Amino acid sequence: xxxxxxxxxxxxxxxxxxxxxxxxxxxxxxxxxxxxxxxxxxxxxxxxxxxxxxxxxxxxxxxxxxxxxxxxxxxxxxxxxxxxxxxxxxxxxxxxxxxxxxxxxxxxxxxxxxxxxxxxxxxxxxxxxxxxxxxxxxxxxxxxxxxxxxxxxxxxxxxxxxxxxxxxxxxxxxxxxxxxxxxxxxxxxxxxxxxxxxxxxxxxxxxxxxxxxxxxxxxxxxxxxxxxxxxxxxxxxxxxxxxxxxxxxxxxxxxxxxxxxxxxxxxxxxxxxxxxxxxxxxxxxxxxxxxxxxxxxxxxxxxxxxxxxxxxxxxxxxxxxxxxxxxxxxxxxxxxxxxxxxxxxxxxxxxxxxxxxxxxxxxxxxxxxxxxxxxxxxxxxxxxxxxxxxxxxxxxxxxxxxxxxxxxxxxxxxxxxxxxxxxxxxxxxxxxxxxxxxxxxxxxxxxxxxxxxxxxxxxxxxxxxxxxxxxxxxxxxxxxxxxxxxxxxxxxxxxxxxxxxxxxxxxxxxxxxxxxxxxxxxxxxxxxxxxxxxxxxxxxxxxxxxxxxxxxxxxxxxxxxxxxxxxxxxxxxxxxxxxxxxxxxxxxxxxxxxxxxxxxxxxxxxxxxxxxxxxxxxxxxxxxxxxxxxxxxxxxxxxxxxxxxxxxxxxxxxxxxxxxxxxxxxxxxxx
Numbered sequence: 001x002x003x004x005x006x007x008x009x010x011x012x013x014x015x016x017x018x019x020x021x022x023x024x025x026x027x028x029x030x031x032x033x034x035x036x037x038x039x040x041x042x043x044x045x046x047x048x049x050x051x052x053x054x055x056x057x058x059x060x061x062x063x064x065x066x067x068x069x070x071x072x073x074x075x076x077x078x079x080x081x082x083x084x085x086x087x088x089x090x091x092x093x094x095x096x097x098x099x100x101x102x103x104x105x106x107x108x109x110x111x112x113x114x115x116x117x118x119x120x121x122x123x124x125x126x127x128x129x130x131x132x133x134x135x136x137x138x139x140x141x142x143x144x145x146x147x148x149x150x151x152x153x154x155x156x157x158x159x160x161x162x163x164x165x166x167x168x169x170x171x172x173x174x175x176x177x178x179x180x181x182x183x184x185x186x187x188x189x190x191x192x193x194x195x196x197x198x199x200x201x202x203x204x205x206x207x208x209x210x211x212x213x214x215x216x217x218x219x220x221x222x223x224x225x226x227x228x229x230x231x232x233x234x235x236x237x238x239x240x241x242x243x244x245x246x247x248x249x250x251x252x253x254x255x256x257x258x259x260x261x262x263x264x265x266x267x268x269x270x271x272x273x274x275x276x277x278x279x280x281x282x283x284x285x286x287x288x289x290x291x292x293x294x295x296x297x298x299x300x301x302x303x304x305x306x307x308x309x310x311x312x313x314x315x316x317x318x319x320x321x322x323x324x325x326x327x328x329x330x331x332x333x334x335x336x337x338x339x340x341x342x343x344x345x346x347x348x349x350x351x352x353x354x355x356x357x358x359x360x361x362x363x364x365x366x367x368x369x370x371x372x373x374x375x376x377x378x379x380x381x382x383x384x385x386x387x388x389x390x391x392x393x394x395x396x397x398x399x400x401x402x403x404x405x406x407x408x409x410x411x412x413x414x415x416x417x418x419x420x421x422x423x424x425x426x427x428x429x430x431x432x433x434x435x436x437x438x439x440x441x442x443x444x445x446x447x448x449x450x451x452x453x454x455x456x457x458x459x460x461x462x463x464x465x466x467x468x469x470x471x472x473x474x475x476x477x478x479x480x481x482x483x484x485x486x487x488x489x490x491x492x493x494x495x496x497x498x499x500x501x502x503x504x505x506x507x508x509x510x511x512x513x514x515x516x517x518x519x520x521x522x523x524x525x526x527x528x529x530x531x532x533x534x535x536x537x538x539x540x541x542x543x544x545x546x547x548x549x550x551x552x553x554x555x556x557x558x559x560x561x562x563x564x565x566x567x568x569x570x571x572x573x574x575x576x577x578x579x580x581x582x583x584x585x586x587x588x589x590x591x592x593x594x595x596x597x598x599x600x601x602x603x604x605x606x607x608x609x610x611x612x613x614x615x616x617x618x619x620x621x622x623x624x625x626x627x628x629x630x631x632x633x634x635x636x637x638x639x640x641x642x643x644x645x646x647x648x649x650x651x652x653x654x655x656x657x658x659x660x661x662x663x664x665x666x667x668x669x670x671x
């Protein structure tokens with residue numbers, strides 16, 4: 001079959017790209033909702049074999065088509081400006097260099113019907129990019145062998161094995177315990193399997209089979225084995241015990257289970273691929289307790305000795321850690337480690353457990369690349385700077401490599417202040433505070449209490465577009481990390497286990513009291529809001545405290561009786577709360593805002609995404625209906641065709657503008 005060709009990916013676009021340059025004039029305005037879609041999202045950094053260049057992807061909004069798309073870029077460590085490699089209406093992401101550094105593999109949806117395939121483009125000498133896979137159902141993930149001769153592919157079983165699609169969809173039929181998943185949709189018996197493709201020709205060969213899903217393939221340094229992640233057992237849907245497996249990289253290769261830790265090894269959600277040491281003797285990964293503690297236990301760095309089968313954590317106990325990568329000596333790892341209000345890159349001596357900070361201070365590093373020569377690059381953000389690539393130098397110094405969001409320097413942005421205070425029971429809580437752009441000392445301002453999702457997550461010192469838009473609109477922003485948040489260890493996170501809306505409500509209300517005591521928050525003009533668990537916690541807050549004059553609850557739910565079996569978390573509900581018929585009191589306890597909706601008097605805007613299986617619209621609709629029934633000012637907004645994370649540029653602007661309009665209606669003085 002003739003290979004697909006992406007003509008826009010040619011040597012003609014391998015030119016120096018002009019970076020956004022900040023205006024010479026002083027900043028004149030703050031961040032507006034429509035600026036959200038001017039932001040460029042940098043991700044996927046990967047080193048070339050020579051260690052002197054990186055490829056990465058940049059996602060931007062196409063206002064005309066109202067879609068996001070990503071292109072590939074490259075940047076050198078010597079400080080020369082980045083070059084744009086692709087400029088298409090499609091998306092290209094997850095780049096990987098060929099062993100000789102002269103070609104780049106990547107995923108793209110540029111093929112027929114927008115189905116994702118693996119593509120290859122030559123970096124020197126021109127010629128169009130070609131699709132190297134032609135999988136009818138598309139490719140979910142891939143890895144390139146060290147010699148560049150094979151691809152490991154993750155492919156879902158075909159919905160129509162004969163290739164014939166009927167005029168109408170077949171009825172959905174499932175016998176699975178977990179039968180839905182956000183973005184994926186309804187889950188039938190089809191599974192994600194690992195395939196091996198010889199790039200010299202031929203069809204992909206299945207290396208795994210059975211009623212199990214497989215994720216995150218990684219070739220061994222000699223290319224003879226592939227490590228990956230899977231859940232096994234009688235019914236994998238009923239537990240969270242992910243394990244690390246390995247298979248020989250040949251047709252009919254033998255499979256070996258590598259880890260047997262009774263918890264989660266490398267949950268695919270965190271995109272942490274198994275990391276082989278350069279000498280092929282160890283694999284670094286992250287693991288977490290499973291069972292009853294589900295998401296509350298932090299992911300922690302672990303190392304597997306292949307010769308002995310020994311699994312051990314080299315350091316960083318009780319620290320949330322992700323994305324480990326080996327340094328060339330096979331003795332040290334670079335890994336991203338969470339701290340209060342921050343995420344840093346840390347160097348770990350696997351033998352001694354000694355750690356060295358590679359990045360420091362008020363920043364949030366979420367991407368990491370390590371070269372064969374030992375260079376380290378992080379993809380990090382600060383309160384005034386979205387994610388960009390920086391080279392790590394001696395002593396933790398950073399040299400910026402990209403500036404895709406330099407246009408922000410032409411705007412006035414609100415600085416972020418750290419705050420710390422005591423909750424009602426004396427527990428120390430931290431948070432962040434932004435004042436309006438025109439703030440004057442001694443004056444109070446309408447204040448929005450922002451609540452994060454998770455719940456096991458935290459607000460960190462990273463760029464937050466919505467906060468900046470609120471500050472530019474005249475609001476102070478209070479972002480609190482209550483108990484249940486990450487960054488402070490297991491005990492702090494699990495304090496809300498099976499008791500949502502209790503201690504975390506106490507903590508965020510104590511934050512409001514603190515902001516009032518500081519003389520910043522106007523106690524007569526308080527708002528609250530969040531998305532996901534932030535929306536859920538918003539419902540708890542307005543049911544517990546009548547002082548808020550406006551609320552925005554996004555993708556929230558609080559009738560857990562109804563959520564059971566209607567969202568993707570039935571397994572987690574049973575682990576934390578039991579079943580509704582065996583433990584109705586537990587379900588009633590965490591369903592307080594809905595069951596006690598008669599107490600809510602706060603005007604509340606409810607928002608949700610139509611296709612969200614994470615926190616479905618059911619929750620927003622029920623709360624909206626309860627408030628509408630009682631005559632409390634309320635509004636319901638449903639974003640069509642969207643999953644839990646909105647992905648249409650105009651919807652992101654719409655959502656933020658509606659927040660500002662709602663808060664302004666109830667918190668700003670009327671002329």
